[in-house]
Amino acid sequence: METEKGKGKLQVFESEEEISVSLAKYTADLSEKFVRESGAFTVVLSGGSLIDWLRKLVEPPYIDSVDWAKWHVFWVDERVVPKDHPDSNYKLAYDGFLSKIPIPPDHVYAINDALSAEGAADDYETCLKHLVKNNVMNLSVASGFPKFDLMLLGMGPDGHVASLFPGHPLVKENQRWVTFIKDSPKPPPERITFTFPVINSSANIALVVAGASNAGALHKALGNGQSSDLLPVQLVSPEGETTWFLDKEAASKL
Ligand SMILES: O=C(O)[C@H](O)[C@@H](O)[C@H](O)[C@H](O)COP(=O)(O)O
Known part of the structure; x- marks a missing residue:
């Protein structure tokens, strides 16, 4: 099933396997477009199941056709733990994805895990500012x-x-590019995260959601109901395009 809503392009798949197939093609097509237009492709990863759903991208034909040397990889959020810790989003991505692609190591922007949460957020923001200065990436006009x-x-x-x-005040942060949280309701408590102004300046956002446990939040986000207290997912509203990759369990209440 595929529909266009005011909230982006909505795709519902029969299985997680089909999500993975579609996500690989979507990502490879965008990589091709941005490398052709600008000579680079800046990609932001998350933790969770996403890395597993990228598995088809590291198989033929994409493993051979994607111009991995042009990729620059970032994290939308990271737990403030050592990079070899089981909770690390970097470790998750390295083990499941980055170790399988020929990306130059200096194009992988992990957090500095020797710093506090506050220091790591400042450091990551400084890193992004250098990349803007060096024209690896641009600011949204x-x-x-x-x-x-x-x-x-x-x-x-x-x-x-x-x-x-x-309900967390960080949802309203509108100055910083990268900020930190020390009281995350989901463990581990200390993390750094991109802010909504950065998320919403993106050229493309894929929201990849599977499983019945997410059906309620998706119903609120994508259904027609009105509510004044918006969930964070409802604040995702990029300058560019949103594409939803859902499985039928996650979409069961839509
Ligand atoms: O930092 C975290 O605690 C996780 O990375 C979390 O943000 C995750 O991305 C979502 O909960 C979706 O998880 P699933 O994709 O596994 O459902």
């Missing part, structure tokens, strides 16, 4: 925040995206 080519986002059953949780 409309917002003045960095504009990534593609953000691959998951969503939690509470409607959180990145480490922006419902």
